[in-house]
Amino acid sequence: QVQVVESGGGLVQAGGSLRLSCAASGGTFSSLTMGWFRQAPGKDREFVAAIHRNGVSTYYADSVKGRFTISRDNAKNTLYLQMSSLKPEDTAVYYCAARWRGGWSTNLNEWDSWGQGTQVTVSS
Secondary structure (H helix, E strand, O other), rough: OOEEEOOOOOEEEEOOOOEEEEHHHHHHHHHHHHEEEEEOOOOOEEEEEEOOOOOOOOOEOOOOOEEEEEEEEEOOOEEEEEEOOHHHHHHHEEEEEEEEEOOOOHHHHHHOOEEOEEEEEEEO
């Protein structure tokens, strides 16, 4: 069973940047499709970005396209999310997710492992 742990959240002003990290253990990281999701207060958890196991193919929600970049370091078993030009509406708990069969998906039920989340707060 793969376990993932997020870090790097915090408080940032609008227009600022943050980089989230997700450390994976207990499995073969390079064989996993990895993704980021987020959940704002009172809202459903939503897809943010995903990256293929090859580290080349990436996918983004329209709301973050051009501002967020997902990447991975298979040698370090770590996933990243570089967030720039942050907006107050990006405020949410951000979750890392792993999927060992199939490609990326916006369906939460198709992801196999989840972290506990890291809070990102963007002030206006």
